[in-house]
Amino acid sequence: MINCNCQYIKYFPCLLINDWIDYMREVLQNILRSALNKARDSGDIELSEVPSFTVEKPREARFGDFYTNLAMVIASRLTRKPRDVANLIKNNINGYSNLISKIEIAGPGFINFFMTPDFWLEGLRDVVSKDSGYGSLGIGRNEKVLVEFVSANPTGPLHVGHGRGAVIGDVLSNILKKAGYDVDKEYYINDVGLQMETLGISTLIRYKQILGENAEFPENGYKGDYINDIARDIILKKGNYFLQTTDKESLPFFIDFSAGVILNGIKKDLENFGIVFNRWYSEKSLYEKGMVDEIIKWLKEREFIYEKDSALWLKASAFGDEKDRVVRRGTGYYTYLASDIAYHKEKYERGFKKVINVWGADHHGYIPRIRSAIKALGFDNKTFSVLLVQLVNLKRGGEVISMSTRSGEFTELSHVVKEVGKDAVRFFCMMRSSDSHLDFDLNLAKEQSSENPVYYVQYAHARICNILKQAEVCKIKIPDVLSINLQPLKLSEELSIIKKILIFPELIEKMAVSLEPHLITHYLLDLSGDFHSYYNKYRVISDDNDLTIARLIMVKALGVVIKNSLNILGVTAPEEM
RNA sequence: GCGCCUGUAGCUCAGUUGGAUAGAGCAACGGACUUCUAAUCCGUAGGUCGUAGGUUCGAAUCCUAUCAGGCGCGCCA
Secondary structure (H helix, E strand, C coil), X not given: CCCXXXXXXXXXXXXXXXCHHHHHHHHHHHHHHHXXXXXXXXXXXXXXXXXXXXXXXXXXXXXCCEEECHHHHHHHHHCCCHHHXXXXXXXXXXXXXXXXXXXXXXXXXXXXXXXXXXXXXXXXHHHHHHHHXXXXXXXXXXXXXXXXXXXXCCCXXXXXXXXXXXXXXXXXXXXXXHCCCEEEEEEEECCCCHHHHHHHHHHHHHHHHHCCCCCCCCCCCXXXXXXXXXXXXXXXXXXXXXXXXXXXXXXXXXXXXXXXXXXXXXXXXXXXXCCCCCEEEEHHHHHHCCHHHHHHHHHHHCCCEEEECCEEEECHHHHCCXXXXXXXXCCCCECHHHHHXXXXXXXXXXCCCEEEEEEEHHHHHHHHHHHHHHHHHXXXXXXXXXXXXXXXXXXXXXXXXXXXXHXXXXXXXXXXXXXXXXXXXXXXXXXXXXXXXXXXXXXXXXXXXXXXXXXXXXXXXXHHHHHHHHHXXXXXXXXXXXXXXXXXXXXXXXXXXXXXXXXXXXXXXXXXXXXXXXXXXXXXXXXXXXXXXXXXXXXXXXXXXXXXXXXXXXXXXXXXXXXXXXXXXXXXXXXXX
């Protein structure tokens, strides 16, 4: 509860308001409706019903804190000029002087609202008292959400491209958690099929070659050095035992062993990258539990699957895909689609209300297939979404490092993380919208300069911490947040910073709804820029005690938002640099 | 040929559920440390929003066509 003596208490009855701005938007909507009613009662406006209108934040500060298109929306129905209508509405808004400082009519007929500084200042108390809980929303209503990401085949180490998907999935999960969803993070392991066989053969051939046998390496085999390492490992453990067995007998061991080693490597790489999954879901287990057979049978019974040319086809074209898709080949082997259908059915059966997949953009052709399968299974396909992640161009000083197998060493995620650090890689991966290509320059990411956005943000945080430390050194006593006089914060820079701090919950909501996690880095850079500017121009700690305390609260709130944002990104918020 | 993504300042990109004079950062030039950290700040420039139509009070944003780049179109994953 707000139990201070502030005069705005009637507008903000309790701290259950998670989103200051959204709440204000509602208040303004109501004010506008009642103004409209008044105008109607006095006969100034004849209108049978109020059409829907918006109250939004303008892009630029000079257009006020909120604007509405109400006058423009109803003007055409009244066959009157929007600006005249706007004036009528404006004249019918009275008695909110403690909340609204100015109402302006501008442009084609926008009504712009300028809030009183006090309105914004009050929001600050909320930020500081909620601290790490600031920005947490209830919009998720604790609904279960599954975010599946990375899911790279265990046939080789992760490269930077996987890393980008990994960060996006991880940060998106954090955002959804912050928005109030119950989020599970999952990695789907493709541990059956042709690729696994190729992996096993690759290791087996290397094994033989190392032991001096004359064996030819397959054209499509995995050529990386790690295969040799695994082969040597097997020699250490089993000696030349597999020279006596047939390939067919040896293969299962080679597959399992290789995949196991590689998967462990992947797990370790991700752990070093700050990513922890709730579950590693094995494709193989779907087969072992008979779930694939079961769901194919189920779909067959409902005639969503038919047989043609000795193969089984999913009637995907009946559910929005451009053609039907094979789920079981003529050879009797299932395609990946078959197990994917079983997997997604299983996701829904585990109770997830939203199913989100983060995929490389090269898989986009696969989306309609899965979507149609989900429809065939009878689930609401609106609850299913795929976030496509475009390619990463790894560069060094402007030169593109190709991702070919030969230079594979340099593009491995673990090497890049080791070279430039977890924080920089994570931050860079989140700087672009997932559907644009990402240029990642190793030199830039390592640079400790103004060009490096990671340090820019972290430095802002460190500076804030230092100010707060300095205040302690100066023995400045900060009273209870609710009773502090915030009136001394009068500068336009201060108001601008405070407004941005108060936008944070809206940002969380926007990112959670539109699945655009990258916006968090833009927000951080914007906020940090404002702070650095302010820092250079004004002093927080001064002889003026009231001013000092008010500014300390603002800086503290700023620190809270920056830290909370960095936490979402999984980037450390250093207290000193 | 069909589908998806992208096209905005010299470079890298924001901005797209339609809103007002389209924004940052970098690169370039000049300035600011006796101050709570100069990993910072301040100042100066840059645009037919790929092109052409359409929808309307209003379009970078929506629609159509077209050009350019990337990706995908298998009984591969």
